[in-house]
Amino acid sequence: MFDALMIEKTADGTQSVHVGPVADDRLPDGDVTVRVEWSTLNYKDALAITGRGPVVRQFPMVPGIDFAGTVETSAHPGIAPGDRVVLNGWGVGEKHWGGLAGRARVKGEWLVPLPDAFTTRQAMAIGTAGYTAMLCVLALEHQGITPDRSPVLVTGAAGGVGSVAVMLLARLGYHVAAVTGRPGEQDYLTELGASEVLPRDGFSGPSRPLEKARWAGAVDVAGGAVLANVCAAMLPDGVVTACGLAAGMDFPTTVAPFILRGVTLVGIDSVMCPRPRRLAAWRRLAELIDPAKLEAMVTEIPLADAPATATALLDGKVRGRIILRAP
Structure with missing residues (x-):
């Protein structure tokens, strides 16, 4: 039993x-x-x-x-x-x-x-959220978004995926802009490595086809209008990794970011991800995770x-x- x-x-x-x-x-x-x-x-x-x-x-x-x-x-x-x-x-x-x-x-x-670096407790402190965040970071790297091409935006930054994404990107040397709907989490996100913390309100309304270009890369857990606003504000040849739908499954945008700025939208599937990519993600997590920040x-x-x-x-x-x- x-x-x-x-x-x-x-x-x-x-x-x-x-x-x-x-x-x-x-x-x-x-x-x-x-x-x-x-x-x-x-x-x-x-x-x-x-x-x-x-x-x-x-x-x-x-x-x-x-x-x-x-x-x-x-x-x-x-x-x-x-x-x-x-x-x-x-x-x-x-x-x-x-x-x-x-x-x-x-x-x-x-x-x-x-990995030997982790206890089973630490493995679940990372969990699917952290493993998904690592897949997003790997995708940004694969698409050529290096720390010198910062800033990188993370939506839903106080949640599970967002928290680990902020920590990993900061550890790698990226300038990280963290988006949250909870103003009280600013200190928490700063401790994880965020260089700036932005209110979610600025990303949740209807988007125009193109906004002021600000972000080289992005990790989006929200979908919906948030993802549309993120795509519209990407720098030329920017890369957005999409891994969640906390703000909805719809995607109310236009083709403008993709054909006028060359933006790439990369879907992240953590559920059926091939084994070699999983192994690579867990190897990188073992290299990059700060145990003290993870525990926090x-x-x-x-x-x-x-x-x-x-x-x-x-x-x-x-x-x-x-x-x-x-x-």
């Missing part, structure tokens, strides 16, 4: 969430069983737990799109009992039971060896508090990263 947070749905479509014991024989198919040590609460997990978004594809479901822990049993070549591993994405917490539990059974190819962005909660915290996260009341010790 192990404890898990379970989402269930009745015949009339009513969703319920509870924490309780689950028998091992209910675990889904997979060739590796992991003793989960730490997991996280991400934006997608919050949508699943609250039912505000159609994240869960089948019920009952254990949410949690990532986890870190130690392998208990394995029938997968190259993975052995005792290995420390991390998982991000692959539909876990959506179509396959996820990490908000004491145990998980998954396909071995979904797992990445945990972490809030630890018990599993029983996940439903209430999920609501707060969607309401924009959560800073940084939320981690949970497995029960």
